[in-house]
Structures are given as C-alpha cells and as structure tokens.
Amino acid sequence: MSLSPQLRDAAFRWIVDDFDDDSKQELQMVVGSAMAGNDDAVAELSDRMNGSLTFGTAGLRGIVRAGPNGMNRAVVARTTFAVASWLTANGHGGGIVIVGRDARHGSEVFATDVAEVLAALGFDVRAFADPLPTPLVPFAVRQLSAVAGIQITASHNPPADNGYKLYDNSGAQIIAPADREIEAAIRQAPAARNIGRTRGWREIDESVVDDYLSRIGKIHTGESRKLRIALTPMHGVGGEIAVKALRVAGFTDVHVVREQAAPDPEFPTVSFPNPEEPGATDLLLALAGKVGADLAIALDPDADRCAIGIPTGDGWRMLRGDETGALLGDYLLSTLDTSAHPDPLVATTIVSSTMLKSIAAKHGARYAETLTGFKWLVRAGDGLVFAYEEALG
Structure with a gap:
C-alpha cells in the first residue's frame, strides 16, 4: 500500500494547523513511517485522516x-x-x-x-x-x-x-x-x-453538588436503614458522590471495592469498564459476599449507568437492566406524590422490555416508548417521572 500525495498533504496541513506540540509530533511520526513505506502506517494514517x-x-x-x-x-x-x-x-x-x-x-x-x-x-x-x-x-x-x-x-x-x-x-x-x-x-x-x-x-x-444530593434525598424519606451495600465506581468518578447520595437517603452501611475506588484512566482491574460485561463485577460480588451485603451496586466510569446485584441461594446475580428498571419504576410509582404529579408518565426504549407498560397500567400512569438513548427518553412527553433503558441507564 503506497502513500498517496493527497493523504500526505492532508496530514501535513493538519500538523500545521494544530496548536498542540504533542499531537503534532505524534502525527509526524505516523507520516514519517508511512512515507518510508510502512503499510501499517499508511493504513493508520488513512484511518486518522479520512473522516471525522x-x-x-x-x-x-x-x-x-x-x-x-x-x-x-x-x-x-x-x-x-x-x-x-x-x-x-x-x-x-x-x-x-x-x-x-x-x-x-x-x-x-x-x-x-x-x-x-x-x-x-x-x-x-x-x-x-x-x-x-x-x-x-x-x-x-x-x-x-x-x-x-x-x-x-x-x-x-x-x-x-x-x-x-x-x-x-x-x-x-x-x-x-x-x-x-x-x-x-x-x-x-x-x-x-x-x-x-x-x-x-x-x-x-459546591452548592450545586449539594443541591444535587438534596434532590436525590427527596426520592427517599431519609430514615436510617439497616441495609448493607457493596459498591464499585469501577475506577471512575462516581464513588464519592454515590456514597454521599446513599447517606443522604439513609443508607450508611456502605462498603466500596478498594481496588476500584479511586479514578484510574487505565481501568486496571477490568478488561472492559462496563458493568454489563462478563467479569466486570467480579470484585464487587466478591466484596458483597465477604461483608454479607444485602445489595451490590456497580457504576460505570462516568456514573450514568447503574447495575444492581442481589444475593441468591448459591451466590450473587447481577440483575438485567430491564429487571432493575421494572423494580425502580414500580417503587417510584408506588410512592409518587400524585398531588404534585396528577398525570405521571413513565418511559423506556423500543429495545427494552415492556414490563414497565404493565406496571404503569397498574398504577394508572401513562407509558411511552422511544428510540434508543436518553436523548430520546427525556423527550418522551410532559409529566415524565421515570425513564430507563435496558443498557442500565
């Protein structure tokens, strides 16, 4: 595979227009290898430069x-x-x-x-x-x-x-x-x-974070609960906030996976930092068993996904997103202040289970389905009180 003049010139223009010396040097090395006839470098340069x-x-x-x-x-x-x-x-x-x-x-x-x-x-x-x-x-x-x-x-x-x-x-x-x-x-x-x-x-x-935690606390009455929780932020940024949020809601017996507690961009203990992936929650479930937890919670690295684990007769099982969504939806509709939300709406996506539809009907709530992604769920309609998707969001 030869380096075309067009690809070479596009790379040179990018280097000239960039202001970051590290990036310029990085791309110059790839261009140099490509110009020397390295086929892998030509393919890599093409991938970097063709498209955005x-x-x-x-x-x-x-x-x-x-x-x-x-x-x-x-x-x-x-x-x-x-x-x-x-x-x-x-x-x-x-x-x-x-x-x-x-x-x-x-x-x-x-x-x-x-x-x-x-x-x-x-x-x-x-x-x-x-x-x-x-x-x-x-x-x-x-x-x-x-x-x-x-x-x-x-x-x-x-x-x-x-x-x-x-x-x-x-x-x-x-x-x-x-x-x-x-x-x-x-x-x-x-x-x-x-x-x-x-x-x-x-x-x-910092008052914005305090307001966020206060809003979370309003979902639950905040009384002390004798529930032991194992938690992992999976080397991400959610650990400290999650512990604070649980405490605001009355859950103070929280055990965090030590090896995954601090943010680490290398995610050294997991092959893929997604709670849905096999093996990603192994350390969490091991800790849950060790401390005798009642519940296990796994966040993804930016803490916009949440997976739940429960004890079974022979160990632990991570709930599917649809199971967690159904449980949360039923709880929220059961405890909803109907005077403040007289015509509530719940929503999920077209690739998620329809269990929420039956739960909504039981509580007299409206139900909607949207395309995949929270950018669609938040636009499900007026009166939205709860939404989830099967990918743990």
Missing part, C-alpha cells in the same frame, strides 16, 4: 490520537468553536455554559480547552473543578439556567477513548437537526491554531 468524529447516540467518542478522526485538542477546540457558533445562531450567544469532565486520559486538558475557547467567544463559562459524574452537568444546566452543558467523557468505552457530550438548555442531549448543524459548523471552523482562548471562566460552586 460524528455525534452518535451519546455525543462524540473516539480514540485519543492526533488527526480529525480522533479525540485531541485540535478536534475539541474546533468542535467547541462550532458549538459556540450554533448557540449564537440560535439566540444563546453569551449565555452560561456548564463544563465538566471525567478522569480519563486527556479529560482535564480537553475540558480546559472547552472552557477557554467558549470564554474567548464571550460565553459565561462555569466549570466543575474536579472530575464528577456526567449527570451533574445536565443538572447544573437546569439549576443555573445555562444555555448548554459539555461533559468530556467516553463513559464506559475502553481506556484509549475519550468523548464530548453536549446538552442543550433543557439539560437534554442534542438530537437532529442540531447534531448535523454542529457537524456542518465544525467543517467550517477555523484552523485550531487560529481559535482564540482565554482563562476568563469561573469554577462552579
């Missing part, structure tokens, strides 16, 4: 690497410039934008790039100081009346990946035509080295 990341079910995701088809500082800067252009075109120029991140490779510098580009374009940027669960970003969007929220995360993807989740002013992830409009704006964005940046942004006050 697109908004999928949950935003942009890709391998952290140089080139338009990877997650890197140049791509983040150009994407953020495009988001700013789209917001301005839709009447939101200069508004508040929330910025958050997980603890993956590159997340801190990517989040800083997002904040600095938006600030230079006149937006009122509020950024979380520390890596925190993804759900805090859409929560902060609504709490602070922001025009958008951006979370740097690849959720439960492999360690080499990172991503870019975008929320609109309702706290929902974007859908068509917004995603295609932003992708078109990315193609028109300036070279990354020509995009301005400034440090003029503010950290989000």
